[in-house]
Amino acid sequence: MDFGIKVGTPEKQRGACAVIGIFESRKMTESAKVLDKITQGYIKSILTSGDMDGKVNTSLLLHNVPGTHFKRILLIGLGKEQEFKEKTFLGAINSIFSTLQKTAVTDVMLFLSDFPIKERANEWKISQTVIAAINSLYQFDQLKSKPENNPGKLRKILLCIDNRSELIACEQAMQQGLAIAHGMNLTKDLGNLAPNICTPTYLATQAKNLAKTHKLKASILEEKDMEKLGMGSFLAVARGSEQPAKLIVLEYQGLSKKEDPIVLVGKGVTFDTGGISLKPAAEMDEMKFDMSGAGSVLGTMLAVAEMKLSVNLVGIIPATENMPSGKATKPGDVVTSMSGQTIEILNTDAEGRLILCDALTYAERYNPKMVIDIATLTGACVIALGNLTTGLMSNDDKLAQELLAAGEQVADRAWQLPLWDEYQDLLKSNFADIANIGGRTAGTITAACFLSRFTKKYRWAHLDIAGTAWKSGKDKGSSGRPVPLLTQFLITQSKISN
Template sequence: MEFSIKSGSPEKQRSACVVVGVFEPRKLTVPGEILNKASNQYISDLLRRGDLEGKSGTTLLLHNVPGTLCDRILLVGLGKEKEFREKEFRTAIATTIRTLNEIGAFDATITLTELAVKKCDLPWRIRQTVLIAAETLYRFDHYKSKKDEVRRPLRKLTLAVESRTDLAAAEKALEEGQAIVLGMNLCKDLGNLPGNVCTPGYLAEQALELAKTYPLKAEILEREDMEKLGMGSLLSVARGSHQPPKFIILRHDGGKNTAKPVVLVGKGITFDTGGISLKPGAEMDEMKYDMCGAASVLGTMKAIAQMGLKLNVVGIIPTTENMPGGNATRPGDIVTSMSGQTIEILNTDAEGRLILCDALTYAERFEPACVIDIATLTGACVIALGHVASGLLANDDTLARDLLNAGQNAYDRAWQLPLWEDYQEQLKSPFADMANIGGRAAGTITAASFLARFTKKFHWAHLDIAGTAWKSGEKKGATGRPVPLLTHFLMARARSRGE
C-alpha cells in the first residue's frame, strides 16, 4: 500500500474515489459539505431521500457526481457526532478500506483524517488510519495453493489534512505508522506460521536477518551456552523437544552511549503441548501462538529500527518447544534457575515463567533503565480481561503508568492488576524456594508474582497477552499486539529524554 499526505479542496481531487463522512441523521462533514456545494446540492438531495442515514458501518457509493473531478464519492456513516470517539473513528476507517478494496478503487483520497476525535490529535488519526488499513487488508495465505485474489485491490491511499501547516506533523506520523505496520506484520506472520516451520531455530534466523537488514546487532546463545550460564529453569522446559532451544539477543543502539537501555523480553514457546501436564486436544493447534511474546519483540525491534528511534533497546528472546517425551521434565522435579533460586515444578504447563525467569536474570547484565516482559502467560488473564485488554503488572508505578498511557495512545490497551506481596504466599513450596504455580485463584497475578522474584534489581513490568495476541474462530490469526503499545512506549520515552 502506498500512502501520501495532501492538503486541498476535495472537489478538486483527481482520484478514483473521494471518501467523506456522514453523521446521523444525514449530516455531512465539512469536506462533504464542500463536495455538496460543488455538486449543486446533489449529495444532500440523495440523503434527504433516505439513501444513507449515517449509521456507523454503512456506506453509499456515488458515481459521476457533478462539479467534482473524482470518479466516485464514497459516503461513510459515522454514527452520532456526540458519540464519535476512537472506536467509532477506527470503525469508519475499517469500513472505508474494506469497501474501497471491494469496489475496485485502485486509489482513493480519505477526508476522514480531518475529523475531530475527542482527545486525539492529527498524528494519532494518521497513525491509526495506516494501522487499520494494514490490518483490514492483511492476509496470511502463504500455504494456500489457490489464493483469493482481489480483482483490482486498493494500492494507493491519500490522507487529507485541513491545512498545509499540518503537513509536517502528518508526514512524520505517516512514517511512524508505516514502521509500526512493518513490525506488526512481522509479528503476525511469525505467529501464524505453523509450529513445524516456526521453530526456535527459525526465530533465531529471523533475528539474524533483521540484523542484516537494519543497524541491529544479533547474538544467538546455544544450549551449551545456556548450560554454562546456569539456565537450569529454561533448559528444563526444552528437555522433551528434539528442537534445540535458542536464546536470542537483539540490540538497537540508537541512543547515547551512556544511556541505559530498555530491555524487552519475549516468551518464545514455539509450540506448547503442556509437556507431561498435557493440554486437552481441543484447540491445541492454537498453541503455535505461544511465541507471540517473542514475535512482538522482533516486531517492535523492526519498527524502531525502521524509524531510526534514538533510544537504546535490547530484545531478549528465550525460545524452545514444550513437548512430552522420555526425557521431559516431570511434575515434582526441582530445578535451579540462573539466579540460584530453586523451583519445584508442580505443573509443566506453567512453562512460560520458567524460561522467562532466566531471561530476566540475564537482563541484569545490561544494567537496564527498565525491563518489560511480554508473554502469552495465563489462561486466567483471558478470564479476567477477555480479548480486549492485555494484563499489566509492575514493580514500579511510573513504568506501569507510562505503559498504560502508551496503550491508550496506540489503542492497544492494557489494564493493571495488583502485585501485592500477599500473593507470594501461594507460591510456597516445602521442598524448594518456590513452586511454579500458585493454584487456581488469581492465576495471572501469581504468575507475575513468580517473575517478580527475579526482578529485584531493576524496574520491571509484565504484559500478559494471552487474550490479545491472537483471535480464534472464523477470523483466527495473530493480531500483532502489543507491538503498537510497545512502540508508542519507546517513542514517548525517546521524546521525553531528548535522545
C-alpha cells in the first residue's frame, strides 16, 4: 500500500474516492461544505433526505457526484462534534478502511482538517491512519491449503493537509507509522503461526534473517552455552521439551559504540502447557501466543532498523517450550539462577519469570541505559486490566512515566501498578532464596517483584501483556502490541540522543 501527503483542499483534487466527515445532526465539516458548494447543494440534499445523519461510524458511499473530480465520495459519521476525541477518530478511521475494503476503490483521499482533535497535531493523525490502514489489510491465511487472498483493491492513500509548513514533519510521521505497522505485522505473523512451526529454533532463524536484512548483529546461545553461564532457572523450564532452548540476542547500533544501549527482553515461550502444573485443555491452543513478548521485541527491532533511529538497542529473547515429560521440572524443585539466587519452583506454570530472570541477569553485560522486559506473564493482569491495557511496573518512576506517555501517544496504553517492598514478603520460601509464586493475591505484582530481584543494577520496567498481546473468539489472533508503545518510546529516546 502506498501513502502520500498532499497540501490542498477538496475543490482542486481528483481521484477514485474522497472521504468527507459529517457530524451528528447532519453538520458538515469544512471539506463537506466545500464539496457541497461545488456540487450546488448535492451533499446537503443527501443529508436532508435522511440517508446520513452523522452518527458515529456510520457511512454512506456516493457515486458519480456531479461537479467533482471524484468517482466516489464516502461520507463518514463522526458523532457529536463536541465529543470528537481520539477514540472517535480511531473508530472513524477503522470504519473508513473497513468500508473501503469491501469496494472496488483503488485510491482514497482524506482531509485531515475534517478530524479536529484538541492537542493532537496532523502528525499524530497521519501515523495512526497509516497504522490503521495497514492493519485493515492484514490477514493470516498462509497455513490454509486455499488462502482467501482477498485483501481488497485499496492500494493508495493520500492524506491532505492545509499548511505546507507541516509537510516535512507529516512525511516523517508517515514513515514512522509505516515502520510501526511493519513491526506489528511481523509480531502478528510470529504469534499467529502454529506452535509446531514457531519453535525456539524458528524464532532464532527469524532473528538471524532480520539481522541479515537490516545489518544487525545476531548471536544465538545454545543450551550448552547457557549451562556454562549458570542459567539454571531458564534451563529448568526447557528441561521437559524435545525442542532445544535458545537465547537469542540482536544488536542494533544507531549511535557510537561508546553509548550504552537500551535493552528489550522478550519472553519467548513458544508453547506453554504449564509443564507438570498442567493447564486446563480449554483454550490451551492460545498458549502459542506465550511468545508474544519475543515477537514484540523482533517487531520493534524491525521498526527501529527501518527508521534508522539514533539509539543503540539490544533485544534479548529467552526462547523455549514448557512441556510435561519425565525430564520436566517438578513443583518443589530448587534451581540456581545465573545471578546465584536459588528459586523454589512451587508452580511450573509460572515459567515466564524463570526464563526472564536469567535473561535479565544476562542483560547486565551490556551496561544498559535501561532494560524493559515484555511478557505475557500473568492471568491476574487480565483480571485487573482486561484486554485493553498493558500492566506496567518499574523500579524507576521516570522510566515508567516515559513508557506511559509513549503508550498514550500511540493509543497503545499501559497502566502502572505498585511495586512496593511489602509485596516481596509474599515470595518467601522455607527452602530457597525465593519462591516462584506468591499465592492467589496480587499475582501480577508479585511476578514483577520476583523479576525485580534480578534488576537491581539498572533502571528497569516490566510490561505484562497477557491481556493485550492477542484477541480471543471469532477475531482470534495476535494484536501486534506493544510494538507501537515500544517504538514510540524509542523514537522519543532517539530525539533525546540527538
